[in-house]
Amino acid sequence: MLKEPRIAAIDVGNDSLKAIFGKLEADLHIPNVIAQDTADRPIIGVEDLDEQEATEGIHIRLHSPILQENNAIYRVGQLATKSGNATELDPGSNKSEEDQTIVMLLAALALDAAREENKAIFKRSNNVIEATYTLGTGLPLREVKEGKDVGYRSQLLGSVHQVEFLVTPKYQGLKVNIKFDEVKVYPEGFAAFINLVMDNNLNVVNKELIDKRILIQDIGGLSTDVAVIQNRRVDDDKAQGFNLGVSESLDAIREEIFSKYGVELDSRADVVEIITKKNDRNHIMVKGSRTSVHEIVDRILLELAKKQYRHLRNIWARNSQTEICYFIGGGSIVLKDYLKALNNNLDGYNIDFFEDEKESVWMMANAYYKLITDFVNKNREVKQPEKEKTVATK
Ligand SMILES: Nc1ncnc2c1ncn2[C@@H]1O[C@H](COP(=O)(O)OP(=O)(O)OP(=O)(O)O)[C@@H](O)[C@H]1O
Ligand SMILES: [Mg+2]
Incomplete structure (x- = not known):
């Protein structure tokens, strides 16, 4: 069986993250707020919370060599808002150089990977999920102009990032190993233009x-x-x-x-x-x-x-x-x-x-979705003969 990596289009906005997955069947909208924890918080009635509350109760430990602070524990989104030491992105900062951007991005991907519906897509054993994504995302024009997109992309591409769910409803105890087979970083202004003039197949509408x-x-x-x-x-x-x-x-x-x-x-x-x-x-x-x-x-x-x-x-x-x-x-x-x-x-x-x-x-997230889907489709056309060959020899 040939499984393709799952598509993810993610706009990490200063105010909130917007993400679209797969064939448009799932999306996420999470406030861009994180709070670092020094210890796991106590477990209260986690079992009877549903999927919505998983998004509202994101509590994770992150292992990734690209984080300035590796192995830290975070509350993300709604849950972080309720904590005293929440941090939001500083207007003068560079999105591409902040741990916060990576924390948000990985948290969203892990939430998607852990969904019940995705059990069939990703390999799971002993509570460890192996998830590979094709990611379309963006950075402000200014950062792309300064060439920061190159380092950002290669960092994401270059390693495996692990998200461990701690006291998150439904997903507690799950670990998600996230890999990317491709990452595209688009400039935000350009993406908005694409979304205005083109449909999902990048036909000019x-x-x-x-x-x-x-x-x-x-x-x-x-x-x-x-x-x-x-x-x-x-x-x-x-x-x-x-x-x-x-x-x-x-x-x-x-x-x-x-x-x-x-x-x-x-x-x-x-x-x-x-x-x-x-x-x-x-x-x-x-x-x-x-x-x-x-x-x-x-x-x-x-x-x-x-x-x-x-x-x-x-x-x-x-x-x-x-x-x-x-x-x-x-x-x-x-x-x-x-x-x-x-x-x-x-x-x-x-x-x-x-x-x-x-x-x-959702303008940016939609645009990234169109661009990354188009990229995958074009790539598939080129790769198809090769793939058929490998299947035939097995
Ligand atoms: N449907 C809505 N109606 C009215 N206001 C909204 C709506 N959705 C979001 N907002 C408000 O608009 C503001 C900006 O939201 P938006 O999602 O565009 O920001 P962002 O993309 O996360 O931030 P930035 O562009 O600075 O990175 C937020 O403060 C939010 O409260
Ligand atoms: Mg925005």
């Missing part, structure tokens, strides 16, 4: 767009990146990134709601829910009374939208022949109405947003 000069402004949790696309290519020299995302504003809203009304929201996600929900938007309950937080939300988000708009203006001024700018990323969903209003009152640029919120947030 947006003929109108492909030869235009376009901007893609990706507003994330901690950073914003603007890609300039011309002649079907990302113009490296014109791309811009800045350390301003939407997380800070969400935190500010949360703090102000607390100090004004004494209502404590648990997370940024709770704030997003309040400001984007379809019914009763921008309202909270205070001691049982429906209360508007419109003023707080509008003031803080308008402030951020103005900064983002200023940035758009600068880039547009330097790329005057741009035809359209697409706003993507979770931040664009939050700021959409404010940016549209500003634009209507000010310059009236040709700007566009994605109605489907999922599309906006």
Whole structure:
């Protein structure tokens, strides 16, 4: 039997990791937060938790020569948020050089490898799973420009990485040995462009767009990146990134709601829910009374939208022949109405947003999926005769 490595397309965003696996049958969305543990935490009712809670209870030990700190124990994602010493990526850091990026990446792959449904795909013996993946992922344009993608790729490719599940629901005691048969590292801006103009088979679906000069402004949790696309290519020299995302504003809203009304929201996600929900938007309950937080939300988000708009203006001024700018990323969903209003009152640029919120947030992961699937398909075509030969001789 010839088994092909499983496809994984993973976007390690500053705010959250998004991953797509196999033939699109599985995906993961995990907050990019980790906390290092010095000891295993006690086991409480782990047995009766289901798969969802495995994602919310990631507790692992990592063995990999590429980690600066090898054999460390981490809480990852939701579980880490609840711990006092959680770390999030620092806006000024390099994604490719942080242990945190690798920890997130390996945790997501191990979670996928351990799924019940994948028992048939990967070899399992004595609680050890041997998992081989073909990985498509990305780095910010800036890091690719500095050539950091080369080292990042060869590190991942060059060794076996082991994820050991500690007190994780369902998977406790499992060890996953992760290997890569191929790793592709795409620049983020380029990936967004691919996703806009091509379908899953990399056929051009947006003929109108492909030869235009376009901007893609990706507003994330901690950073914003603007890609300039011309002649079907990302113009490296014109791309811009800045350390301003939407997380800070969400935190500010949360703090102000607390100090004004004494209502404590648990997370940024709770704030997003309040400001984007379809019914009763921008309202909270205070001691049982429906209360508007419109003023707080509008003031803080308008402030951020103005900064983002200023940035758009600068880039547009330097790329005057741009035809359209697409706003993507979770931040664009939050700021959409404010940016549209500003634009209507000010310059009236040709700007566009994605109605489907999922599309906006999953843009990069979708793009990596398309690119890596295409790579695998093309590779298979080339390799096919060879494989048939080996099968025949066995
Ligand atoms: N469906 C949604 N609706 C509204 N806001 C969202 C949605 N999903 C995510 N967000 C918010 O948008 C912000 C950015 O999310 P996104 O996933 O684009 O960031 P990221 O890619 O992880 O970060 P970065 O691009 O900085 O690396 C987050 O703070 C999140 O709370
Ligand atoms: Mg992002």
